[in-house]
Amino acid sequence: MTIMMGEMTLMALVMSTWAIFTQLFPDELRRDIKTYVNKVVSYVYPYVEITFYEYQEDTWFERSEAFDAIERYLSTNCSKMAKKLKAKVVKDCESIVLSMEENEEVTDEFNGIQIWWSSSKKIKQAPHTRRGDEENRFYRLICRREDRDIITKVYLCCL
Numbered sequence: 001m002t003i004m005m006g007e008m009t010l011m012a013l014v015m016s017t018w019a020i021f022t023q024l025f026p027d028e029l030r031r032d033i034k035t036y037v038n039k040v041v042s043y044v045y046p047y048v049e050i051t052f053y054e055y056q057e058d059t060w061f062e063r064s065e066a067f068d069a070i071e072r073y074l075s076t077n078c079s080k081m082a083k084k085l086k087a088k089v090v091k092d093c094e095s096i097v098l099s100m101e102e103n104e105e106v107t108d109e110f111n112g113i114q115i116w117w118s119s120s121k122k123i124k125q126a127p128h129t130r131r132g133d134e135e136n137r138f139y140r141l142i143c144r145r146e147d148r149d150i151i152t153k154v155y156l157c158c159l
Contacts, residue, residue, distance in 0.1 A: 048148045054137040066159075070139050073159045074117055075099045078106040102137070110155045116142040 084101035
Protein backbone atom coordinates (compact mmCIF):
# COMPACT_ATOMS: atom_id res chain seq x y z
CA MET A 1 0.00 0.00 0.00
CA THR A 2 2.79 2.43 0.89
CA ILE A 3 4.64 1.59 -2.34
CA MET A 4 1.54 2.47 -4.34
CA MET A 5 1.17 5.77 -2.46
CA GLY A 6 4.82 6.56 -3.15
CA GLU A 7 4.35 5.87 -6.87
CA MET A 8 1.26 8.05 -6.99
CA THR A 9 3.09 10.86 -5.19
CA LEU A 10 6.00 10.60 -7.62
CA MET A 11 3.62 10.65 -10.58
CA ALA A 12 1.83 13.74 -9.21
CA LEU A 13 5.18 15.44 -8.66
CA VAL A 14 6.30 14.72 -12.23
CA MET A 15 3.01 15.93 -13.69
CA SER A 16 2.99 19.16 -11.69
CA THR A 17 6.67 19.80 -12.49
CA TRP A 18 5.95 19.29 -16.20
CA ALA A 19 2.98 21.68 -16.05
CA ILE A 20 5.10 24.35 -14.38
CA PHE A 21 7.95 23.72 -16.82
CA THR A 22 5.69 24.19 -19.87
CA GLN A 23 4.10 27.34 -18.44
CA LEU A 24 7.20 29.19 -17.23
CA PHE A 25 9.84 28.48 -19.86
CA PRO A 26 9.61 29.78 -23.44
CA ASP A 27 9.69 27.31 -26.33
CA GLU A 28 13.31 28.06 -27.27
CA LEU A 29 14.56 27.44 -23.74
CA ARG A 30 12.46 24.26 -23.42
CA ARG A 31 13.93 22.98 -26.69
CA ASP A 32 17.47 23.61 -25.43
CA ILE A 33 16.77 21.97 -22.06
CA LYS A 34 15.24 18.91 -23.78
CA THR A 35 18.30 18.64 -26.02
CA TYR A 36 20.68 18.60 -23.07
CA VAL A 37 18.50 16.21 -21.06
CA ASN A 38 18.43 13.82 -24.05
CA LYS A 39 22.23 13.97 -24.26
CA VAL A 40 22.58 13.14 -20.57
CA VAL A 41 20.07 10.29 -20.82
CA SER A 42 21.85 8.86 -23.88
CA TYR A 43 24.99 8.32 -21.79
CA VAL A 44 23.18 6.05 -19.33
CA TYR A 45 20.50 4.49 -21.56
CA PRO A 46 21.88 1.05 -22.52
CA TYR A 47 19.85 0.54 -25.72
CA VAL A 48 19.98 1.62 -29.34
CA GLU A 49 16.75 2.25 -31.24
CA ILE A 50 16.64 2.04 -35.04
CA THR A 51 13.44 3.10 -36.80
CA PHE A 52 12.42 1.91 -40.28
CA TYR A 53 9.59 3.95 -41.82
CA GLU A 54 7.17 2.59 -44.42
CA TYR A 55 7.57 5.68 -46.59
CA GLN A 56 10.77 7.73 -46.58
CA GLU A 57 10.40 11.50 -46.73
CA ASP A 58 12.17 11.77 -50.08
CA THR A 59 10.04 9.03 -51.72
CA TRP A 60 6.52 9.42 -50.31
CA PHE A 61 4.97 7.47 -53.17
CA GLU A 62 6.88 4.19 -52.95
CA ARG A 63 7.30 1.94 -49.96
CA SER A 64 10.70 1.47 -48.40
CA GLU A 65 12.43 -1.74 -49.46
CA ALA A 66 13.83 -2.12 -45.94
CA PHE A 67 10.32 -1.86 -44.46
CA ASP A 68 9.05 -4.58 -46.83
CA ALA A 69 12.00 -6.84 -46.03
CA ILE A 70 11.47 -6.40 -42.28
CA GLU A 71 7.74 -7.05 -42.64
CA ARG A 72 8.43 -10.30 -44.53
CA TYR A 73 11.07 -11.38 -42.01
CA LEU A 74 8.86 -10.69 -38.99
CA SER A 75 5.83 -12.37 -40.55
CA THR A 76 7.79 -15.59 -41.15
CA ASN A 77 10.02 -15.66 -38.07
CA CYS A 78 8.30 -13.76 -35.27
CA SER A 79 4.56 -13.86 -35.96
CA LYS A 80 4.18 -16.88 -33.65
CA MET A 81 5.05 -14.68 -30.66
CA ALA A 82 2.79 -11.75 -31.55
CA LYS A 83 -0.58 -11.48 -29.83
CA LYS A 84 -2.20 -9.14 -32.37
CA LEU A 85 -1.84 -9.96 -36.05
CA LYS A 86 -3.36 -8.64 -39.22
CA ALA A 87 -3.91 -10.79 -42.28
CA LYS A 88 -3.32 -9.89 -45.91
CA VAL A 89 -4.63 -12.04 -48.73
CA VAL A 90 -2.12 -12.48 -51.53
CA LYS A 91 -2.85 -13.35 -55.17
CA ASP A 92 -6.57 -14.20 -55.38
CA CYS A 93 -6.85 -15.95 -52.00
CA GLU A 94 -3.97 -18.34 -52.67
CA SER A 95 -2.25 -17.56 -49.38
CA ILE A 96 -2.56 -15.40 -46.29
CA VAL A 97 0.34 -13.36 -44.95
CA LEU A 98 0.27 -12.52 -41.25
CA SER A 99 2.01 -9.38 -39.99
CA MET A 100 2.15 -7.54 -36.69
CA GLU A 101 -0.65 -5.17 -35.79
CA GLU A 102 0.20 -1.63 -34.65
CA ASN A 103 1.58 -1.23 -31.12
CA GLU A 104 2.68 -4.87 -31.00
CA GLU A 105 6.10 -5.99 -29.78
CA VAL A 106 7.98 -9.24 -30.41
CA THR A 107 11.44 -10.47 -29.52
CA ASP A 108 13.98 -12.12 -31.75
CA GLU A 109 17.34 -13.69 -31.04
CA PHE A 110 20.40 -13.56 -33.28
CA ASN A 111 23.66 -15.22 -32.21
CA GLY A 112 22.60 -14.98 -28.57
CA ILE A 113 21.68 -11.28 -28.90
CA GLN A 114 18.21 -10.25 -27.73
CA ILE A 115 16.40 -7.98 -30.22
CA TRP A 116 13.03 -6.29 -29.71
CA TRP A 117 10.86 -5.32 -32.67
CA SER A 118 7.83 -3.07 -32.28
CA SER A 119 5.29 -1.94 -34.83
CA SER A 120 3.65 1.45 -34.61
CA LYS A 121 2.46 4.36 -36.69
CA LYS A 122 2.92 8.09 -36.62
CA ILE A 123 0.06 10.30 -37.73
CA LYS A 124 1.27 13.54 -39.25
CA GLN A 125 -1.40 16.19 -39.23
CA ALA A 126 -1.60 18.10 -42.47
CA PRO A 127 -4.18 20.86 -41.96
CA HIS A 128 -3.85 22.54 -45.37
CA THR A 129 -3.99 19.53 -47.67
CA ARG A 130 -6.94 17.75 -49.18
CA ARG A 131 -5.56 14.38 -48.17
CA GLY A 132 -6.02 15.12 -44.47
CA ASP A 133 -3.84 13.36 -41.94
CA GLU A 134 -0.96 11.26 -43.26
CA GLU A 135 -0.23 7.97 -41.59
CA ASN A 136 3.29 6.55 -41.66
CA ARG A 137 3.80 3.11 -40.16
CA PHE A 138 7.20 2.05 -38.88
CA TYR A 139 9.10 -0.78 -37.28
CA ARG A 140 11.47 -0.02 -34.43
CA LEU A 141 14.38 -2.29 -33.58
CA ILE A 142 15.81 -2.06 -30.06
CA CYS A 143 19.03 -3.76 -28.99
CA ARG A 144 21.79 -3.28 -26.45
CA ARG A 145 24.35 -0.62 -27.29
CA GLU A 146 27.28 -3.04 -27.25
CA ASP A 147 25.59 -5.19 -29.93
CA ARG A 148 25.08 -2.30 -32.35
CA ASP A 149 27.85 -3.25 -34.79
CA ILE A 150 26.71 -6.87 -35.09
CA ILE A 151 23.10 -5.80 -35.58
CA THR A 152 23.81 -3.14 -38.22
CA LYS A 153 26.49 -5.03 -40.16
CA VAL A 154 25.34 -8.66 -39.96
CA TYR A 155 21.73 -9.00 -38.73
CA LEU A 156 20.15 -6.29 -40.88
CA CYS A 157 21.96 -7.55 -43.98
CA CYS A 158 20.39 -11.00 -43.45
CA LEU A 159 16.88 -9.54 -43.62
